[in-house]
Amino acid sequence: MSSAIVASGISKAWGEVQALKDLELDVPEGSFFVLLGPSGAGKTTTLRVIAGLERPDSGTVRLDGIDATTAQPAARDLAMVFQSYALYPKKTAFENIASPLLARRLPKSEIAERIAQVAALLRIERLMERKPAQMSGGEQQRVALGRALVRDPRAFLMDEPLTNLDLKLRVEMRTELTRIHRSLGRTFLYVTNDQVEAMSMGDQVAILRAGTVQQVGKPEEVYDHPATKWVATFVGSPRMNMLDCSVAADQIRGQGWSLPNPGFATQDGSPAVLGVRSEDLSLQRREESAQLAGKVYAVEPLGDRTLVDIEIGSQRFVVKADPTASYKLGEPVVASVDLDRVHLFDAGTETAVARG
Amino acid sequence: MAVRRFKPSTALEFVLLAIFIVAMLFPVVWMLETALKEQRDIFHVPAKVFHFHVTLQHFKDVFASGSSVASGFRNSIIVGALSTIIATGFGVPAAWAYSRFDIKAKQDQLFFILSTRFMPPIVVVIPIFLMYRDLNLVNSVVGLILLYSAFNLPFTIWMMKGFVDEVPGEYEDAAMLDGYSRFQAFWKVTMPLLIPGIAATAVFALIFSWNEFVFAIFLTSNSAARTAPPAIAALVGDAPIDWGLIAASAMVFVVPVLLFAFLVRKHLVAGVTLGAVRR
């Protein structure tokens, strides 16, 4: 599959702060590509460099194979939807959506036709004569989307477009966006800090942290096989449990516990961190060989599940248990570990250790 | 919460307010009366406050051809208008650049620009006079225009930057992605939103130029270039002093700026509340 957008070696600094460090991004043609990261990670900066609104200090941006690093935004044929929508406040919805077509001097009849199509697709026909101040957040968002869609550009850039909407509207718009993506088949580069959004919408997800891409892959891949300790704790709720340990060929030893080494290739005695998700631990099953014993620290019944916080040595971990689970504070418990689903991270580099 | 109307609740408050108002307004009222009184009523003892014969002769004198005050007004209008236009015309793009771009030592530059306003004109008037003499700019309208523009520019930049900061840069980003060049984006989207700010800035710049006295009196000596303030001041000195003419000139002097401010009054509110209400 060809790449619609390739960013290589992009670095960008704002004074003292290094916003992007040697960033690499490859967005396949026609994919719904999500850039996920916490605030301050550099997601918006990345998008702006690709759009041409910022000049990178170094690196290149290639669009459909052509070097566009120094091209003006107008020449890149990219449409962008901003977090604040950026609708021209003095123009009506119609005029806002018409703006890109007017800039390219399309004939009026064609403009009207295209706007009608887009308005029907987004169900905003009745908003056409209103100004932004007379529309709700959700309506403004649709108009902003309309302004991008009406151009039929080579790719759509979206900067956290759903962040300012209330929860219900957000879920609705999420579905709408994936529907539109499917029907158009165009490339979408979507930025968000909401990992549920990223996991639900993306064909591919790139996790951004402090200006570098930590991992790229399908949502399930990032969830099931995180490349670094940070990615492992960032994606998934409750956070993945992390227990300090040291690894030998046959055993993983921690503070007052040990588990058989399920095949991690590592040097003897090297310090590491064991990562295991709360759903991969069980208080019901009995796996004699792979167990973590501790004392109950707290029990949180959530209705469809109960989270049991367990103290082991000076550390703690959480187990996702049956909703009916009930324990007393300080009660000794044993959690079985699904060794097929544990992760190991090097204590120094924090990268995942592969299974040999 | 409803705004409460201020009502003086005691006689003492009332008396104090009345004294205050009279003290503030009396000089202006007296000047207006002086402008309208006949010569002998001006010097009448005891002073005539209410019963005097109104005459418009002094106002006619102001505009009589050959009157030094008339040419003073003419020069003030030219100098004031042009220096305001130049200072605002350069100030807006400069402010926009400072607001949108990451310029090296931006904060230091902005402070330096502002610091030029810390300096009262009288401190630099001698060096500037010497400079102008060498450049043959003494006694020229062009000289004053250049000087006033230079003095107003830091102020217009500072004030306009505040306004430009209030307009999100994302509108321009959206316009650029729509297909406009950076300049087109600025002109079509941001400029219309800056009109109130520009109006407010222009009024303040004009007020400085219009009222400026120190440079005007040092750098001009004849009616070819002399603006209104020194021209009016020069009326005091001839004997006998034509107070009526002076008063009338002063009243006329106030009118243009008041008129301009009135015309842009709707936009002034935005200017005066600059930065006071943060998003």
Next chain:
Amino acid sequence: MAQVLVQSLHKAFPDGTVAVHELDLAIGDGELFVMLGPSGCGKTTTLRIVAGLEQQTSGRIMIGDEDVSARRPSERDIAMVFQFYALYPHMTCRDNMAFPLRAAGRPEAEVKRAVDEAARMLQLEPYLDRRPTRLSGGEQQRVALGRAMVRSPKAFLMDEPLTNLDAELRADMRVEVKHLQERLGTTMLYVTHDQVEAMALGHRIAILNQGRLEQLGTPMEVYDRPATMFAARFIGSPPMNLIEAEVSDGVLTANGGLAIKAPDGLARGAKLVAGVRPERLAISEAGDGVRGRIVSREALGDENIYVVDSPAGQLHVRTPPTVRFPEEHIVTVAHQGAAPPVYDPETEKAVGR
């Protein structure tokens, strides 16, 4: 520690609005009692009346065996933790925590002992000599808790103490609060609008709506058997499916052929609303059940949440992560498990059982 009794508490404002209607609550000694509801439901008003910060229109507050209804807050022997910590920024944490005891005129030796004890329990020893502004949100909240604890009050009143923290910190602090309460056995009256927090923390939850008690029960009781449709909608995320169905032959049948096991004792032909939790529905390619179109899919990693548009309504379904269907796909939704709670559509109250 002591029990707290709220008896026939009524609060009406001069303009006629009634914030609390004749409310009766009995909070046991050592219980973490949660008042849950949307804003405006009366939970904060009730808390403030118990604290003495507001005056009731009628009714009684008992703390321990004493009627404190007419007493000032300082005389009620309670401590309050606020949403915004309310720590004195110009004092060190130690002085903050010592303040209530010093204000009560206790001898300095006693004050020092109490502060050290509370600091030890809350693991605040490294922060004692710092100013609150140098601490993180979670640490500040612990100091606020410590300040409440030093007085060894009869009860703690907590007004949405975690609402201001970011999601990750909130989850961590929730565990700490739960642990601490269990360990110390303190009586806690806790107010929140977050149902996850209420479920995780409360021994019992009182759901309030417009000044009235909708339901009082343990988390599991409130989750499995909400007493009213309001409680059913409020507790649980994603929300409980409220499906209109008709009774026939021991089965509740909804539009489109969705068959739900019916509880005993229901009249034949009755039109009721079944409250079905998303985990009690299953999606499959085909089979018995109602046909619908997948409208949205949320991938949470350890499970998927689907919304299916069907003749029986918009159904939220929880599935294991391995169950994957694309959007727009037509699927079958079926009910699995025991009979769900059932509601009268007019009164919105649970029927049967």
